[in-house]
Amino acid sequence: MSQFIDQFQRKFEYLRLSVTDVCNFKCTYCLPDGYHREHKKQFLSLAEISNLVQSFAQLGTKKVRITGGEPSLRRDFTGIIETVKNTQGIEKVATTTNGFRMAKSVADWKKAGLDAINVSIDSLDANMFYQITGENLLTKVMAGIDAAFAAGFSQVKVNTVLMKGLNAHELQTFLAWIKPRNIQLRFIELMQTGDNHALFQAHHVPGSVIMKQLIAQGWVEKVRQATDGPARVFCHPDYSGEVGLIMPYEAHFCDNCNRLRVSSTGRLHLCLFGEQGTDLRDLLQGPEQNEALQQRLISQLKTKRASHFLQQGDLGGTTHFAAIGG
Known part of the structure; x- marks a missing residue:
């Protein structure tokens, strides 16, 4: 029985756990200048991760x-x-x-227990991939x-941020790519953060524009499952693959x-946007602290x-998404 239910009767059965904020790519919409460490804290240890996930699992x-x-x-x-896989209650x-x-590891x-994988690929053109990510690694990723x-x-899920003037013209190329492959192609709308105002203004493509194109081509929306992420998923009888749209500026996006989220240094974030998080690390040092940790989690959830409020232009405190795992 889940104890993770907020005041709006939303049930929280899904934890996004960041284990590092280091990244070796320099994506234009996330870390355009590359990764620069902004803290001296150590990332969560394996023992801390175990204690954390146990407490979350016990709460549902x-x-x-x-x-x-x-x-x-x-x-x-x-x-x-x-x-994580061996934690009782985690399915x-x-x-x-x-x-x-991926090619190497x-x-x-999979043997360790990984059930699902999402890969970020913002272009199927090697030159554009390099322009967006700063790395000439498309062949390796494919x-x-x-x-x-x-x-x-x-199935493999592929995350793509379509951006006007960069890769937005590749929509049909992406669709042709997934026609014979069981790939769920997830188009993620470019989101504005504290440090990318100019990029957002220049390149933002509303997800609704892509959705209209899909519907016109015969794509049909699927029924959402309880532990699904935020994507609205579409299928087509002629395609092995699916398309997911993540549209954070859509009305009612937060209803479901x-x-x-827990950051790589142990802070609970109730939302990707808008708050600085609550430190959990002092309660991750042993299983005997699990009860106190659970009480803190339940207490914080009441404030979600x-x-x-992105629609009203509230950017919150998020500077870039690598800090808390997107």
Whole structure:
């Protein structure tokens, strides 16, 4: 029985857990100048992660997504997957990665218990991929997707931020790519943060524009499942793949919120936007602290707002998404 229910009767069964804020890519919309460490804190240890996930699971969390930065930069990443997967009550373990280590390691991740994988690919054109990410690694990332299917993943999700003047013209190329492949292509609307106002103004493409194009081409929306993320998912009888749209500026986007976030240094974030987080680390040092940790979590959840209020131009305190795992 979930104890993670807020004052708006939303049930929280999904934890997005960042294990590092380090990333080796320099994506224009996230870390255009590359990663610069802004704190001296150590990232959560394996023991702290274990204590944290146990407490979340006991309160009703069923799904954990391991995020970053780039989570596979942690040397103990496979051990983290195994630890989370072996936690009683956790039914699904997922990760989001830039894919640069997948070809080499995805089979090991699968063996450790990884159930689902999201890969960020913002262009299928090598030159545009380099322009957006700062890395000439498209071939390596694409090989990683092949390796994921070979390792036994039945579906791979691909995250793409379509941006006007950069890669927005690739929509039909992406759709052709997923026609024979069981890939859920997730178009994520560019979001404004504290440091990207000019980029947002120049390149933002509303998700509603993409949705109209999909519907015109015969795509149909699927019914949402309880532990799904925020995407509205569309399918087409002629395609093996699916399309997910993540549209944070859409009315009622927050009505079905089902996820909480913990940063790589142990701060609880009730929303990707708008607040500085609550430190949990002092209660992660042993299983004997789990009860106190759970009480803090329940207490904080009571303060969660109805919405992120992005529609009204509220950017909150988020400077870039690598800090709390997107």
